[in-house]
Amino acid sequence: xxxxxxxxxxxxLNTPLSHEDVQKLVAxxxxxxxxxxxxxxxxxxxxxxxxxxxxxxxGAALYHCGPLIHKTRVLSAGPTxxxxxxxxxxxxxxxxxxxxxxxxxxxxxxxxxRAVYLAYPGGCGAAAAQQLKARDVHLKELGMAESLWEFEAxxxxxLIVAIDSHGKDLYQDVRASVQSRLRS
Amino acid sequence: MRTLRRAETSLPEWxxxxxxxxxxxxxxxxxxSHLQFILENVLIAKARGLPLCQDTGLPIFRVEMGRDLxxxxxxxxxxxxxxxxxxxxxxxxxxxxxxxxxxNSGDNTGxxxxxxxxxxxxxxxxxxTAFPKGxxxxxxxxxxxxxxxxxxxDFILRAVAERAANACPPLFLGIGLGGTFDxxxxxxKHALFNLPGSSPMEMDLLKRINSLGxxxxxxxxxxxxxxxxxxxxxxxxxxxxxxxxxxxxxxRCASEVIF
Numbered sequence: 001x002x003x004x005x006x007x008x009x010x011x012x013l014n015t016p017l018s019h020e021d022v023q024k025l026v027a028x029x030x031x032x033x034x035x036x037x038x039x040x041x042x043x044x045x046x047x048x049x050x051x052x053x054x055x056x057x058x059g060a061a062l063y064h065c066g067p068l069i070h071k072t073r074v075l076s077a078g079p080t081x082x083x084x085x086x087x088x089x090x091x092x093x094x095x096x097x098x099x100x101x102x103x104x105x106x107x108x109x110x111x112x113x114r115a116v117y118l119a120y121p122g123g124c125g126a127a128a129a130q131q132l133k134a135r136d137v138h139l140k141e142l143g144m145a146e147s148l149w150e151f152e153a154x155x156x157x158x159l160i161v162a163i164d165s166h167g168k169d170l171y172q173d174v175r176a177s178v179q180s181r182l183r184s
Numbered sequence: 185m186r187t188l189r190r191a192e193t194s195l196p197e198w199x200x201x202x203x204x205x206x207x208x209x210x211x212x213x214x215x216x217s218h219l220q221f222i223l224e225n226v227l228i229a230k231a232r233g234l235p236l237c238q239d240t241g242l243p244i245f246r247v248e249m250g251r252d253l254x255x256x257x258x259x260x261x262x263x264x265x266x267x268x269x270x271x272x273x274x275x276x277x278x279x280x281x282x283x284x285x286x287x288n289s290g291d292n293t294g295x296x297x298x299x300x301x302x303x304x305x306x307x308x309x310x311x312x313t314a315f316p317k318g319x320x321x322x323x324x325x326x327x328x329x330x331x332x333x334x335x336x337x338d339f340i341l342r343a344v345a346e347r348a349a350n351a352c353p354p355l356f357l358g359i360g361l362g363g364t365f366d367x368x369x370x371x372x373k374h375a376l377f378n379l380p381g382s383s384p385m386e387m388d389l390l391k392r393i394n395s396l397g398x399x400x401x402x403x404x405x406x407x408x409x410x411x412x413x414x415x416x417x418x419x420x421x422x423x424x425x426x427x428x429x430x431x432x433x434x435x436r437c438a439s440e441v442i443f
Contacts, residue, residue, distance in 0.1 A: 076236070080320065103401055
C-alpha cells in the first residue's frame with residue numbers, strides 16, 4: 001500500500017495462520033487476511049472461560065467484533081474496543097489463536113513469541129461487510145452482537161500490525177510519546 | 185425512522201469535509217491510510233444504504249419543540265415506535281440491555297430508551313434530531329469534580345491523552361464547563377449537538393490536543409480531534425465540574441422538521 005511517498009510492507013495471508021506467518025510480521029506492516037475469521041466479544045469470552053470453546057482456535061484469527069447481520073448477510077462488521085477483553089488475552093492465546101483483530105490494542109506481553117494484534121480501522125463496518133461472509137454461528141443464545149460468528153474473509157483489511165510477536169507495540173510507543181509531550 | 189436511517193448511513197457534509205481535509209494534511213503514513221479508508225467506508229455505506237458502523241448506538245434524540253405547540257399524542261411513545269420500526273427495517277443492531285441482567289430487549293427500546301432531550305423554543309414548530317451514540321466513544325466519557333484551583337484544560341488534555349485511543353479517533357469532543365455534577369454532563373452532550381466550535385478558546389484547545397500525536401485509532405499521527413465545542417454554566421464558588429463527552433469520527437446526526 002503506497003500512502004503519499006511512503007510504502008508500507010504488505011502481506012496477503014490465509015487463515016489459519018502458521019507460526020512462520022506470525023514471525024515474519026513486524027509492527028507497522030499491513031495485512032490482508034483470507035479464510036476463516038471468528039468473532040468474539042465480552043459474553044463469548046466469558047463463556048469460553050467458564051465452559052470451554054465450542055470450536056478449535058488453533059492458528060485462528062479472532063476478531064473483536066459484534067456484527068450487524070440480517071439473516072446471514074453481514075451488513076456492518078467493524079471492530080469493537082479490545083481493551084474490554086484484555087482480561088482474557090492470556091487464555092485465548094493459550095487456545096492457539098495467532099492473531100487478534102480489533103481496535104485500541106491490548107497489553108503486548110502475552111503476544112510475545114506467538115501471536116500478533118491487528119488493528120482494523122474503527123467504525124468502518126460497511127467496508128468490512130464487503131470483505132466478510134457469515135458461514136456459521138456458535139453460542140447463538142448470546143444474541144447477534146455477542147455470538148461467536150464464523151466468517152469467511154476475502155482480503156480482509158487493511159489490518160495494521162500494531163503489536164508484533166517480537167515485543168514491538170505501536171500503541172505503547174504512541175502512549176510513551178504522548179506522555180512526554182504532555183510533560184513538555 | 186427516516187431521520188434515523190439518514191443518521192446511520194451517512195454523515196453531515198461538514199463532518200466529511202473535516203475528515204477530507206485531515207486526510208490531505210496528515211503526514212503519518214498509517215494515519216493517512218486510516219483516514220482514506222474511513223472516507224471509503226463512508227462512500228460504501230451511502231451507496232449501499234448500510235450503517236456506517238456495526239455499533240448503531242443507543243437511540244438519542246434532540247427534540248426542539250415550540251412553546252405554543254400542543255401535542256395530542258405521547259411523544260416518547262411515538263419516538264419509541266419509530267425506533268422499533270427502524271431496528272427492524274434499516275436494520276439496526278439491538279444494543280439496549282438491562283444494566284444488571286444484561287437481557288437484550290431486542291428492539292433498542294426499554295426503560296429510559298429512547299433518550300429524548302427536550303428543548304423548548306419559540307413558536308409552534310417541532311424539529312427532531314436523531315443522534316445514535318455508540319459505546320466505544322461513550323465509554324470513554326467522564327465527569328471530573330475539580331478543585332477550583334485546578335486547570336480544567338490540563339484535566340481535559342490528560343483525559344484525552346489517556347482515553348482517546350479507545351474512542352475511535354479522530355474525535356469530536358463535547359465539553360461541559362461548570363454547572364453541577366449532572367449539568368456538566370448535560371452541557372457536554374449539548375455541546376456535541378452544537379458542534380463545531382470556533383472560538384479562540386476552542387481552537388486553542390483543539391490545537392493542543394492535536395499536538396499530542398495520538399492519531400487515528402491511537403496509532404500515532406497529526407489528526408487526533410476534528411472538532412470540539414465547549415459549553416459553560418455557572419458553578420458553585422467551591423466547585424469546578426468538567427465533563428467530556430467523547431464522540432468518534434462518525435459524528436452521526438440527522439434532523440427533520442416535523443411541523
